[in-house]
Amino acid sequence: MNRIVFVEDDPDVGSLIAAYLSRHDIDVIVEARGDCAEATIAAANPDLVMLDIMLPGKDGMTLCRDLRAGKSWSGPVVLLTSLDSDMNHILALEMGASDYILKTTPPAVLLARLRLHLRQASNGHYDSNDRIAPQMQVQKPLSFGTLSVDPVNRQVTLGSEIIPLSTADFDLLWELATHAGRTLNRDALLQSLRGVAYDGLDRSIDVAISRLRKKLLDSATEPYRIKTIRNKGYLFAPHAWGMP
Incomplete structure (x- = not known):
């Protein structure tokens, strides 16, 4: 049985979700205060942590950031919240959250998304930044001019410089590079990287693409290495990386 620590100050919400998940073989420990959550997590050693945002003592965003920053x-x-905001969604992912789920989400969908994260974690595909790291099927490095992407060592070099990337950024680059010359839309990228469908609002892929462009010295105003194809998606340009 999997174990979850759910940090939620509303006792009705906490008990309802705990009861529902327990019927599906997920043991839930409910913690009501954000400032007590880290101690509860350390003591419980759960398989997943689920946070509300509005919490007494310490809000869920800050708690997520502190858990990641302290490497504890x-x-x-997973953030489970009633705050339906693009900015909160993006901020949560930037702070290291694996997912951002609204409390209005049907219980069966919530269960499915939690099981996805639990399954990925049990298979060893989560990194310290809590992003799902899909298992690489192609193990040979890919080279495009001065760019090299090595999936075995998870290392990226541009020219003679090693480019430090988080696991999430590396996985996105790998997905784009293995489909070089093809346009991938947000839905395809989210399905491959996180196992969820694009809901029309999620901007996490856009944020990650912008971050990749900056690290790979692409133009922010007129990108030519990772192109935006209007109304279609993103395209990794295989011939835009100079001569090796």
Whole structure:
């Protein structure tokens, strides 16, 4: 049976979700205060942490950030909130959250998404930044001019410089590079990287693409290495990386 620590100050919400998940073989420990959550997580050693945002003592965003910054928790962190905001969604992912789920989500969908994160974690595909790291099927490095992407060592070099990337950024680059010359939309990228469908609002892929462009010295105003194809998605340009 999997174990979850759910940090939620509303006792009705906490008990309802705990009861529902327990019927599906997920043991839930409910913690009501954000400032007590880290101690509860350390004592419980759960498989997943689920946080509300509005909490007494310490809000869920800050708690997520502190868990990551202090490296005290490397497993999945899911924010479950009533705050339907693009900015909160993006901020949560930037702080290291694995997922951002609204409380209005049907219970069966919530269960499915939690099981996805638990399954990925049990297979060893989560990194310390809590992003799902899909198992690489192609193990040979890919080279495009001065760019080299090595999936075995998870290392990226541009020219003679090693480019430090988080696991999430590396996985996104790998997905783009293995489909070089093809346009991938947000839904395809989210399905491959996180196992969820694009809901029309999620901007996490856009944020990650912008971050990749900056690290790979692409133009922010007129990108030519990772191109935006209007109304279609993103395209990794295989011939835009100079001569080796």
